[in-house]
Amino acid sequence: MSLAQGRPYLAIPGPSTMPDRVLAAMHRPAPNIYEGEIEEIAARVAANLRRVAMSSSHVAIYIANGHGAWEASISNVFSRGDKALSLVTGRFGNIWARNAATMGVDVQRLEFGIKAPADPAKVEEALRADKDHEIKAVLLTHVDTATSVVNDVAAIRAAIDAAGHPALLMVDCIASLGCDEFRMDDWGVDVMVAASQKGLMVPPGLGFVWFSDKALAASREADLVTPYWDWQPRAFPEMVYQYFGGTSPTHHLFGLDESLKMILEEEGLTHIWARHATLASAVWAAFETWGQEGDIALNIANPTHRAHSVTAARIGAGNAQRLRSWLEREAGVTLGIGLGMAEPGTPEANDFLRVAHMGHVNAHMTLGALATMEAGMQALKIPHNPGGIAAAAGAIAKGAGQA
Amino acid sequence: MSLAQGRPYLAIPGPSTMPDRVLAAMHRPAPNIYEGEIEEIAARVAANLRRVAMSSSHVAIYIANGHGAWEASISNVFSRGDKALSLVTGRFGNIWARNAATMGVDVQRLEFGIKAPADPAKVEEALRADKDHEIKAVLLTHVDTATSVVNDVAAIRAAIDAAGHPALLMVDCIASLGCDEFRMDDWGVDVMVAASQKGLMVPPGLGFVWFSDKALAASREADLVTPYWDWQPRAFPEMVYQYFGGTSPTHHLFGLDESLKMILEEEGLTHIWARHATLASAVWAAFETWGQEGDIALNIANPTHRAHSVTAARIGAGNAQRLRSWLEREAGVTLGIGLGMAEPGTPEANDFLRVAHMGHVNAHMTLGALATMEAGMQALKIPHNPGGIAAAAGAIAKGAGQA
């Protein structure tokens, strides 16, 4: 007998739960890709992608995942040998930096560990030290999906400005866009990278790069670009296929068109940010209560440094893996594995897990996941202070109905 | 801002949550209805319907809802003026009896209120009083969807036998089949009625009548039957369209074929019964805890009299309706209204609600519903003893993994 028989709930930090409407929008025959409806959809999606980033500038759409979008961003901005300053706060910032280096960029890393955001003072210091302004861009991860830390983008921008440095600010919002507040124009971001499968609620398969006029100007002197990654024809197309560098991603466009409508026309960005903040508060309340006994602890101690889309935590003593298995087998819930907290394959890797609360997620889904976790901890006799789920319900009671 | 934005959870006692696989199975072009695949599907569905009822006898499939299946059962068994003994334990038994009377059956009612099952001793007594054996059949509701009482079918059968009475036993399993244990052959049931949209996890649109050889013999002398309700050609078809009295319900058959495969080949009936029993225990634990303060109370006091598929409860003071609205608006959960507990439209009708846990439902879905209820009671300041959700999680922890 298994209590998992029912609708499974996937609470991994991407792909997230797709709305039924998005999957339904994708369930239709292919359209003509040279004329007609696809032209309207492509134009509307591009316009709405700018709105969702609070950006007045440009966007290129790629058939690619987040790694592809990273490569696109590097490819357009840099020439071989150019310098970049990478602010590393977790596994994903680390890979972006490594890939840039593989592509020929001279990457200087500032490491901030796996439990804290980038320190603007250190960024300012590093930029001041670059007296010849050789650093072309600063690379920052808004939310690191592995550590669940959130970086203060505006503060990093302020640090760059305070240093009087002309570097571009390039931000990876793959795990935050459509979840945590982000304002491209207001926060002075030059290049932003995201993908379809998290806050945008569409299956994996599309990556996006937004870029400012300043970044566009910089790209004109860069030499790493290849035909596929070139953002110029994609952002300024004359024919519809130029949006996509060839054949359109027809079905993903149908899905994304629907999800952007839900985000922008129906719920609204500020409501989405508030919803994610409240759901995150419920998750934190549960973990903080459970953690008053045993080894359970949130990865990020300071609430203001925690992402609203995903929560990384330590359960300890191999129990994260036991709990994840139990939840999948007995309760219908799949949590994310810990990533970047310990060497994969070691016993310590089994101490960590992640709970996602990104995108199409509501009080029922989130409280349900936390309640089954509490049940699982009891069933498996994992040491914890009871009452986490009651605390989470309290957080929801408090947050619900607020503007 | 609303915390309901996400996948909605419908916890009303039918239609229940359809598995994605069932909806997907229904999303296909129509087939030929005179030959080919439809012949195999119809035969397999009919065979599997007998298995799900633990019946070795006959089944007729109707394009109809449960009211239609009721009418079919009456129509085949009775002649105008025949006597029936109706055991009324709630709204639905009441309507079945009323409809039988409207159709010309002379219905004798035994009323057991809305908080208790039928008492076998009273049934035996009533049958003994029918010395001429004029009562042709006893009508019993296995689980009344409104009161959430479960009747002891085997005990009623024993009562009939103890009275030495030849009456047929006709049972309505609309709200129990595929949820609560039911054994048509073992329990001596002659006619059983169900529908597609509850434990069978298919959209509303099909009703079913199973019948024994004894019922078949009785039907040969009955005169109420009409061409549409006649179970004879449907149960013993020579051509595929006879299963359905005309055009086949093609898409419902695709869905039902898939759901019966899930029930019989994958999960298994005994596992399904155990899952429902455990999920029900979690719901009861929550209500029993909450109810230690304030007006909250389960409708059925005795746990052995409670259905495993749905739970009716009193919240009191109009708070059931307030809570239901809050859950729909703020948490993405839809609970059932109270039915038959008070006059519709009166303030008292707002004191009651029902939580369904029937069909495609798992620990995540059920605990999620209970946790949002606890959040809602806090947010609305509905008097309750806190800790219901923790108690429910405990019940899940205890029940999970059992054979």
Added chain:
Amino acid sequence: MSLAQGRPYLAIPGPSTMPDRVLAAMHRPAPNIYEGEIEEIAARVAANLRRVAMSSSHVAIYIANGHGAWEASISNVFSRGDKALSLVTGRFGNIWARNAATMGVDVQRLEFGIKAPADPAKVEEALRADKDHEIKAVLLTHVDTATSVVNDVAAIRAAIDAAGHPALLMVDCIASLGCDEFRMDDWGVDVMVAASQKGLMVPPGLGFVWFSDKALAASREADLVTPYWDWQPRAFPEMVYQYFGGTSPTHHLFGLDESLKMILEEEGLTHIWARHATLASAVWAAFETWGQEGDIALNIANPTHRAHSVTAARIGAGNAQRLRSWLEREAGVTLGIGLGMAEPGTPEANDFLRVAHMGHVNAHMTLGALATMEAGMQALKIPHNPGGIAAAAGAIAKGAGQA
């Protein structure tokens, strides 16, 4: 190797090809059935059903197929022993009459064979002979799906009026509604019966009965009605579940709501009638050309007596069945079997077939079916005059673009 590998085309006279949008509309979770969206959908569907019938009066929706809708119509209008005059022009009129008789109606049949419509003069004559006006209603099939004859409804109404007879006119439009022109009010129809799976382009599962105030008045004195078939609560509901006599057919309503939108708001009834007329003309042109040699012949010789939704034809010498098999196996096309032209199971039954062109059907689908038929006749060496498909293409060229 098979040239059938591709999207199959079903050209049987019901179920017809469902639009992707209808199937997509049905692919969603169940809704609450007591309040909310379902109330709006039910009201809109009922209003639009009246529009599609060009009726200002009443409609009852049944979870049932066409046989159920027939039974509903009989059940509400007649008392046991009442007289009806059945105009029989094919298999389906025949069954409707037979079922009415089984239900206790005293049915007088006027038979018009299987190759011609009902003759208004004979109807008038029969009614004049009923001097005491004992005939309560005249039963007429608008389009008989088996013979593909179309009856002149307005002429029959005129015949009834000419006879000065008060009989109700009851018409079966199952195979014509949404295909052939039909005007309930203008043509003086009192009761009309249809179902979801033909011109309305929704899977089988819903039947409908429209009725005039005169029919409503008649129903008040009738005694055959049962709770399920009673049209009163369904047509004049106070609560949403009364529309459907219990649980709503949720998913069929989603589909029907979409198809009625396509019919009424997008294409428009007059355009739909014109499209069917032109597609029918192409089918006739093909058969008339082929039939200049060999045994091939349309069932209905007079074009004004031919339905626009389905065409029955004789191929002869067992070749209809050979051609149907070849088309299914080699070309991806399924045609309808002949019905009611010869005794089922006899060799002669294999001489006949039907091509449907009802509902969601366009020039590509229809010409594709005819072209594969011509290919099949060549491959199987079935005697025919070549050029049928060229003639059909000519009919399309002529009809296209007309107002």
Added chain:
Amino acid sequence: MSLAQGRPYLAIPGPSTMPDRVLAAMHRPAPNIYEGEIEEIAARVAANLRRVAMSSSHVAIYIANGHGAWEASISNVFSRGDKALSLVTGRFGNIWARNAATMGVDVQRLEFGIKAPADPAKVEEALRADKDHEIKAVLLTHVDTATSVVNDVAAIRAAIDAAGHPALLMVDCIASLGCDEFRMDDWGVDVMVAASQKGLMVPPGLGFVWFSDKALAASREADLVTPYWDWQPRAFPEMVYQYFGGTSPTHHLFGLDESLKMILEEEGLTHIWARHATLASAVWAAFETWGQEGDIALNIANPTHRAHSVTAARIGAGNAQRLRSWLEREAGVTLGIGLGMAEPGTPEANDFLRVAHMGHVNAHMTLGALATMEAGMQALKIPHNPGGIAAAAGAIAKGAGQA
């Protein structure tokens, strides 16, 4: 009134018509991307991709369209300044060559016009002239989607061998794989490129590169590769995400897994090739008949040089565009625009069109398209010899049922 109201038929050369089963397979919630089912699917898809190419070597899967797959193939094989010999037989070979040049490859072009395949003798001559064996690879388009020419891959391989040249043979099968016969191992192909949206019957979004051990060895010395395009981790993954360079294309994998099952387990490659050959013969028969009058002509005169997946033709005098518009508006058929036959935007560009017959396409779909074309030519009075559709039906009659 429009005769297009019905199921639209898209006959453009990609994206092709997706099977309902493929779209249905993609309509499901996202899975975990780190463990479980996705691991099995990825491994099975990779193995089946090798089978569909008749290749025993390696395959890398990219979230990308065909342009991305082109870039991947160049990126892994070449270093900056390496030489390539491009055999250009149409627009797509042209762009592949141009993109390679943009990426830094020194491309030598052999142009064969837009009406003929590459001439092996000229290839041999060019390679013999490369005495120092500086040409690292020969680039060939199997079927050019614009001209609909098919190249003789084995003959080009023989020419390379006859020249005693070590060049790799790189072939673009985007428009042929799963349609025209292709045998990677037997034909000595080192690198092959394809995409999901044509013969593989899955929405656009995946590109593929197959490569031999010889190509793998060559890639070890190449320096153009970037992290996203690197085929090494994708073809030899240790973790499931390495197949895809990050997040898996979950829904496309569901679709591709289904389509490969249909191709390999159900229909079989040789049957698929035969089906496409027969359907192509029908299309050619129609055009050859029509072209006996007026300006209508197939682009490729020699039948052995014609692709089996797509047919390019001249209609002349702006009539291709008129016919395409009529078909879309009046008949429900969308044909492909002419590409690369005349300057886009000029009046001459309106003289050409393409009919696709690739992937999930059967006799009904193809004959339906041709029949509506004949109707359109009549309606628009486009000069043509009548009888094309009859000739096409004859070709189907002849080809059907062959082994």
